[in-house]
Amino acid sequence: MRIKEIRVYSKILPVRGGAYRMASASVEHLDSTIVEIDAGNGLSGWGETCPIGPVYQPHHTLGARAALQELAPALIGSEVGSVREIYRRMDGALSGHGYAKAAIEIAVHDLLGKELGVPVSTLLGGALTDKVPSYYSTIVGEPGETARIALEKAREGYPRLQIKIGGRSIEQDIETIHKVWEAVGFLAKLVVDGNRGLTVANAITVDRMCASIPFVFEQPCNTLEEIASLKGRMTRPVYLDENTEDLNAVLRAVSSGIADGFGFKVTRLGGLSKMITARDICTIRSLPHSCDDAWGGDIIAAACVHLASTVEPRRFEGAWIAQEYISGNFDSQNPVVIRDGFISVPNRPGLGIVPDRGVFGEPIAIFGG
Template identity: 35%
Template sequence: MSSPAPKITKIAVYQVDLPLKEGSYKWSEGKSVQTFDATIVQVSTDIGVTGYGECCPLGPTYLPSYAEGCRVGIKTLAPSLIGKNPLELLKLNEYMDKCLKGHPYVKSPIDVACWDILGKVTKQPIVTLLGGRFGEEYNLYRAISQGTAEEMRRSVEKYQSEGYKIFQLKVGGKIDEDISRIKACSDILAPEELLIADANTGWLMHEAVRVCNAVRDYSNVYIEQPCATYEENASVRKQCQLPMLMDESMDDVHVLNRIITDKSADGINLKISKVGGLTKARMIRDLCVSVGLAMNVEDTWGSDIATAAISHLAHSTPPRYLLMSTDFNSYVSKDTADGAPKREHGCMRAPEGPGLGIEPKMAVLGKPLFEIC
């Protein structure tokens, strides 16, 4: 006789401040952040297995998400999840969408925590459940905070010495300054290195076209999310000879279908919390693989727990389609879990333990802000 299905018995929510090692992180239109506000979710079951997930928006000005909103949303959603089976991930996601319209970032840490539970129950790492580990490691990029052309060039040189080969340059400011930033950093790259000029929606269409034309002879440059809307980016893509990535506009499978149909981008940024968790991120990842669209697998931000989730999705993605990924836990000065993946020479690998393969540091998490039973 089979064992009864496990049930969710409690959802606890923790808040952790994550100061940046470099002091501040700056991107388009003068936006910046010094300390990230992370929400960590603990999902407990009646079989004694507990899972963890994390959501950390890049402040309230990057996407339609913010840290306090995540916690309020979980407080609204969590009571309806008590008694549900955490192993039935697609069914659970359908139910969450029924109980709370929209707000995918609210659902993401719950979904990831349930993947953690599934891995622990089946004694497998999430990377195996997502399709299997490709190779020994995968490539990381390093985000270069916006500054002068010379400051950004020095940052690229610093991270070249640490083994990174892909650099995401934060542009989206004054056009002449952005062109200088891109050229200064591209000039010091080796042939196998890449520069992603990420405007974070900061340019108007005519400005984006000017930048693309000015740097079109740099074969190692990609343009990322130059303008605010899907339609604007699609227009720029038609006039740009460089590869283009869609990020902020790429928030669900319906947008991905438009990108595929319109050929409006050459790759996407797949952010786990932006699409609602690993369940939906896997759907999008697999569709990209099936049509030959490259991806950057990441999230909005986070600490060890978010980085572990990213690592499992990235390491289970066929290398040909994985353009890059990220190591957010190396940017912040606070560790939230033992066993988290760490970068080595610009690369990373997913943990091998069951589930996420990490153990949260409860002394760092402190007392929960609230618990729903």
Template identity: 35%
Template sequence: MKITEIHVYQVDLPLAEGRYTWSDGRHVDVFDSTVVELVTDGELRGYGEVCPLGPFYLPAYGAGARAGIGELAHHIIGLDPTNLGQINGVMDTALLGHPYVKSAIDMACWDLLGKSAGKPVCDLLGGRQGESVELYRAISQRPADEMAQNVALYRDQGYRRFQLKVGGDAAADIARIRAASEVLVAGETLVADANTGWLVADAIRVVNAVADLDVYIEQPCISYEHSLTVRRQTRLPFILDENIDGLHALLAAYQDLAMDAINLKISKVGGLTKARLIRDLCVSLQIPMTIEDSWGGDIITSAIAHLAHSTPERFRFSSTDFNSYVTVRNAIGAPQRDNGHMKASSEPGLGVTPDFDNLGEAVAIYRE
């Protein structure tokens, strides 16, 4: 099997609740998603997706993903997409950095590997673990009382894990965390995710003010060193996200006792191949993970489900179903939320078929 063409699609994914807001007032109303179709010399086609959380969250943006795919296209056309080591090696040589660009291509290769083997990607990533994957719900940054009301709203949809978007004014964030904590019931988990938004002094104010609560603190500051400073001044359980962008970062954080769990985003590390490597190391080191991506639609939700469902349950802190946040479907067959859980498809590959009615015409086609 070899890749003969690469088709690239762009699709807008409007947010169901209108606006998603996180630290420093950053917000997105419509997500810019890129879908990749790998055409082979046989009957099989593979699909991947990358969808940055706007251009001001990580060093990634929608138009950049499409430009980068164009840069890589002629390096991988003619290669065997099921030879994941070769594909990733060629991409890393041809384009230094830019892991998010490579993620959709790698994801499509896994889709083809599963289809060619007649197995779901979940089986190839280690085998299905447990009946389903528990999901968290992100609570967009709003006044404290509204965020607490949204915890109750999403509880009615089956969620038991809630990620509050904080990282703004310290006093307001203390109020947000306390208000949400007051409406929790037994068995629920609360995460205060600052998404790098606090300065060290503000982060220390917050963790000291909520020290009596049962809450996780996630990625308080933009730099690893500043987050580590906060970590060393609180007994609350600690999650690192944006700073964990590869194996070296994970190993350094493990050595420094910098966290109790990590957030593993597929596109942040370069695709399923590298995410699996980090996942397996976390299992060996006994580090729980939230397994997800920066954002996405049905194809990314499916990839998340396969990676999460093949992870031992003990180390799955949570995952998310991005396709429930948006109003446009970009594929058919993706996992759907069921009482706060989802399951990876049992169909070969990722188990999804693109919805070309919503994708429209390809914005770029690359051939031999």
């Protein structure tokens, strides 16, 4: 089975209910890049990459599409039997840009799973469960409203809540954490996510002023050096998210002992094959982590859930998908959805979802054919 044609689509995903606000960015809609790989035998594989704006990470929509212009021609005619060989060809065509390569790599996993008649989770080592816990992420908002939403989501069954702070006064951040704790208590595990928005001094202040509240601190500061300086000065675990831009960063964080866990993004690390390496490193060092992505629809959601199902449950921190924040699904018959705080693992071949005909409109680029 060989790659006959690669088609690229654009799909606008409006944010339901208003802007999604973080310490470093505020977005009202996302432009997702969809990749379809056609094998010419009646089978197609689907991939997706959807950076959350141009400042959250050094990834952006136009960058992904420019990278695909370099990558796709080099893959036409390639045999699909080896994901590693496809990745080797991509690295030979373009240095870096793992978030664009991830869209192709996910599509190859989908296509290979369909050809073999197995779910993608089988290709990643095998599912350990038929449903995975999700978590809900609040925006940077007014303290009382954030607490109200957190309690609502805890009662819906979410086992983990991520409370975003940063980009405003430290007093508001501290008030938010206290109000959420007063409302939720032990109904759900709490994670406070700074999205790189705090100084070292403010991170330590938040830690001290909320000393009686049990939570994990995720990516409070911008750089690995700042995170390293917090070691021994914090009373709670510190997880890395945005700093894990590639596997080298993961290895550096693990070997130096500055990360107590991770918030992993599939496309940021370069795709599912890179993620299983990160997963296995965390297994060796008994480090908890999540399986997420920045944004996107059913395609990237399915990829995250398949991967999540292969993680040992006691080390798993949840799978975040954007379903709560967008309207509609790519696959109306078998959508990837959160129910009572959990997501069922698709059990059909490949990713287990097939986008509805015409849902993406006409391709914005076609290679091969």
